Amino acid sequence: MLFARTRRLWAACLIAAGLAAGLASGAAAWQIEPIAQGFDTPWAVEQLPEGGYLVTERDGRLLYVDGATRHAISGVPRVAARGQGGLLDVTLPRDFETSREVLLTYSKPQRGGGAGTALAVGELSADNKRLLRVRDLFESVPASKGGRHFGSRVVEAADGTLFVTMGDRGDGETAQDRTTHNGSILRISRDGSIPDDNPFIGQNNIRPEIWSYGHRNPQGAGLDAQGTLWTAEHGARGGDEVNRIVKGSNYGWPVISYGRHYSGAKIGEGTAKPGMSQPEFYWDPSIAPSGLLVHSGTNAPDWKGNIFVGSLKFDYIARLGGAPLAELEQIKTEETLRVRDLIETPDGSILFLSVSQGTLYRLAP
Amino acid sequence: MLFARTRRLWAACLIAAGLAAGLASGAAAWQIEPIAQGFDTPWAVEQLPEGGYLVTERDGRLLYVDGATRHAISGVPRVAARGQGGLLDVTLPRDFETSREVLLTYSKPQRGGGAGTALAVGELSADNKRLLRVRDLFESVPASKGGRHFGSRVVEAADGTLFVTMGDRGDGETAQDRTTHNGSILRISRDGSIPDDNPFIGQNNIRPEIWSYGHRNPQGAGLDAQGTLWTAEHGARGGDEVNRIVKGSNYGWPVISYGRHYSGAKIGEGTAKPGMSQPEFYWDPSIAPSGLLVHSGTNAPDWKGNIFVGSLKFDYIARLGGAPLAELEQIKTEETLRVRDLIETPDGSILFLSVSQGTLYRLAP
Numbered sequence: 108m109l110f111a112r113t114r115r116l117w118a119a120c121l122i123a124a125g126l127a128a129g130l131a132s133g134a135a136a137w138q139i140e141p142i143a144q145g146f147d148t149p150w151a152v153e154q155l156p157e158g159g160y161l162v163t164e165r166d167g168r169l170l171y172v173d174g175a176t177r178h179a180i181s182g183v184p185r186v187a188a189r190g191q192g193g194l195l196d197v198t199l200p201r202d203f204e205t206s207r208e209v210l211l212t213y214s215k216p217q218r219g220g221g222a223g224t225a226l227a228v229g230e231l232s233a234d235n236k237r238l239l240r241v242r243d244l245f246e247s248v249p250a251s252k253g254g255r256h257f258g259s260r261v262v263e264a265a266d267g268t269l270f271v272t273m274g275d276r277g278d279g280e281t282a283q284d285r286t287t288h289n290g291s292i293l294r295i296s297r298d299g300s301i302p303d304d305n306p307f308i309g310q311n312n313i314r315p316e317i318w319s320y321g322h323r324n325p326q327g328a329g330l331d332a333q334g335t336l337w338t339a340e341h342g343a344r345g346g347d348e349v350n351r352i353v354k355g356s357n358y359g360w361p362v363i364s365y366g367r368h369y370s371g372a373k374i375g376e377g378t379a380k381p382g383m384s385q386p387e388f389y390w391d392p393s394i395a396p397s398g399l400l401v402h403s404g405t406n407a408p409d410w411k412g413n414i415f416v417g418s419l420k421f422d423y424i425a426r427l428g429g430a431p432l433a434e435l436e437q438i439k440t441e442e443t444l445r446v447r448d449l450i451e452t453p454d455g456s457i458l459f460l461s462v463s464q465g466t467l468y469r470l471a472p
Numbered sequence: 473m474l475f476a477r478t479r480r481l482w483a484a485c486l487i488a489a490g491l492a493a494g495l496a497s498g499a500a501a502w503q504i505e506p507i508a509q510g511f512d513t514p515w516a517v518e519q520l521p522e523g524g525y526l527v528t529e530r531d532g533r534l535l536y537v538d539g540a541t542r543h544a545i546s547g548v549p550r551v552a553a554r555g556q557g558g559l560l561d562v563t564l565p566r567d568f569e570t571s572r573e574v575l576l577t578y579s580k581p582q583r584g585g586g587a588g589t590a591l592a593v594g595e596l597s598a599d600n601k602r603l604l605r606v607r608d609l610f611e612s613v614p615a616s617k618g619g620r621h622f623g624s625r626v627v628e629a630a631d632g633t634l635f636v637t638m639g640d641r642g643d644g645e646t647a648q649d650r651t652t653h654n655g656s657i658l659r660i661s662r663d664g665s666i667p668d669d670n671p672f673i674g675q676n677n678i679r680p681e682i683w684s685y686g687h688r689n690p691q692g693a694g695l696d697a698q699g700t701l702w703t704a705e706h707g708a709r710g711g712d713e714v715n716r717i718v719k720g721s722n723y724g725w726p727v728i729s730y731g732r733h734y735s736g737a738k739i740g741e742g743t744a745k746p747g748m749s750q751p752e753f754y755w756d757p758s759i760a761p762s763g764l765l766v767h768s769g770t771n772a773p774d775w776k777g778n779i780f781v782g783s784l785k786f787d788y789i790a791r792l793g794g795a796p797l798a799e800l801e802q803i804k805t806e807e808t809l810r811v812r813d814l815i816e817t818p819d820g821s822i823l824f825l826s827v828s829q830g831t832l833y834r835l836a837p
Binding site for chain 2: 306335380389431432
């Protein structure tokens with residue numbers, strides 16, 4: 108853990124220094140400042156409307172942080188914290204101020220010793236210390252003993268339904284098998300019911316929650332200004348993807364991919380097939396993309412519609428834009444080590460979590 | 473014209489015989505009967521709710537037909553009838569019984585001697601003899617002197633807006649150039665204004681009518697039960713396509729295609745590229761697909777959701793279904809010669825126009 112410790116020292120230096128400035132063409136295009144540090148494998152962050160932040164740690168803690176105040180919130184479901192599993196995403200719906208509802212995804216212990224990906228909701232107490240009336244809205248099948256590819260981001264759609272991203276649990280073939288939830292993006296109502304305009308309602312042998320399928324492990328997801336869902340997806344070697352998600356579409360894994368298996372073996376049938384969607388962009392070499400947001404342009408007109416994706420492997424934040432979609436900038440500093448999640452705040456800033464630094468940062472345009 | 477004359481005799485024999493029966497596994501799966509004959513290069517048909525039919529002839533006539541009654545309707549715009557141009561589609565909106573509006577597409581003479589594709593609307597008089605208050609809702613730019621690839625189907629979307637398909641006017645590069653309407657599917661309001669949720673509103677150098685682009689020559693279009701638009705598209709040699717149309721998408725022509733130029737030359741960059749949509753199905757060899765409908769399943773449960781496409785080149789009606797989409801049946805009889813248009817009527821029958829027979833037929837399940 109020497110490496111991690113050294114990084115922490117580095118972070119402390121930066122915090123002491125106050126901030127880092129991004130230089131583009133000689134002018135500062137952005138600034139990075141630390142908000143809170145000392146997190147253990149943080150996975151997701153949300154900003155509370157009244158101030159303060161919620162941060163998940165993968166081992167199972169949901170933390171409330173506001174300046175010097177920090178505490179673990181009680182009532183979080185018990186998680187299966189092994190491999191890539193644990194407490195994963197946290198999302199606040201748009202009606203949080205009245206509903207106080209907090210949405211969580213996590214790997215849930217299931218019968219027989221395996222785990223699935225679950226979506227839970229609870230109500231945050233007024234003192235931000237407890238989650239009340241916690242219940243699962245959804246639980247994936249089948250359970251799997253593997254510890255890989257759980258997904259899972261949850262995004263509130265423009266119509267108030269919830270998109271939830273599911274990984275293939277390390278079993279690629281199941282991404283094409285719609286009798287499982289694996290390798291799919293799901294759409295679920297806030298009360299856990301299934302929206303009646305989901306694309307496969309009433310079709311035999313297809314799980315009705317499925318909105319799109321053929322995904323490997325989508326761990327970044329966000330809406331654009333038109334309400335379209337975009338995802339960042341861990342692909343095979345040389346095949347990490349940004350996808351624009353269309354109702355009912357098949358994104359092809361593992362039949363098509365721009366990547367190869369990490370063993371070097373060829374994947375499926377090639378890079379394209381009629382009826383299977385192409386990515387909007389792919390990375391070769393793979394960057395291990397995690398959080399994704401589409402920027403509103405608030406206080407940063409040049410960023411309007413740009414897609415920001417955190418890289419776990421190459422320690423930077425990618426800014427993508429244009430048509431065809433291209434990587435316009437790599438925001439790479441000592442703070443951007445293993446970027447797991449990023450969100451936009453109402454003032455157009457980007458909050459991001461560095462796993463290696465164990466720190467929540469603000470990237471201000 | 474001997475060929476055509478012979479065909480007409482054949483048609484007369486069939487009309488005398490009353491109908492032809494389709495046999496599948498020894499049982500009649502469908503029947504074909506003639507409704508009206510003697511059309512000169514018919515392009516499109518609609519059934520009036522009170523009985524009778526509207527049929528366009530490419531040279532510029534809109535005909536009303538009901539049993540022994542037949543007359544040309546006055547007030548149709550003057551068309552540039554050369555090459556593939558002329559009077560093209562006719563569509564009745566869902567409010568026809570109250571609005572009496574008839575939508576027409578046609579190749580319109582423009583300044584300098586060229587022509588564009590236009591969408592006009594008029595109100596059909598109570599005696600079905602005149603189109604009143606005829607006006608253009610849309611006219612494509614730029615004008616072109618070529619006589620190829622005008623499109624053009626018009627389909628009323630579920631929300632009451634109008635989809636209109638545009639060909640590339642024989643100039644493939646313009647299908648990627650969104651400063652032109654060529655090679656695009658447009659979305660226009662019933663009053664000719666531009667819906668404010670079109671995908672490229674407010675973007676510089678993009679025509680705001682554009683809904684999707686990168687099309688070669690889509691001449692078939694219809695909605696499925698979920699309101700999604702599907703098209704049939706004349707491709708290059710070996711690359712005719714069925715496409716599921718997604719807002720804002722690029723269908724790739726002429727950068728990607730499963731076909732080759734008719735000269736044998738390779739097209740663009742291959743068959744796939746990130747950010748460009750794949751077809752749901754393609755024909756190799758090309759069938760020259762024209763009209764398309766997605767069947768409701770009315771009185772034909774086995775046809776529910778199936779896509780019917782007319783072939784101009786191989787003289788049959790293709791029935792497609794399944795996932796991945798596949799050609800399930802070729803309905804090929806002496807009546808299915810150069811099938812230009814097909815529509816579903818409220819009882820689940822399919823009306824189709826054979827150009828070679830000059831005849832409107834009913835295909836009853």
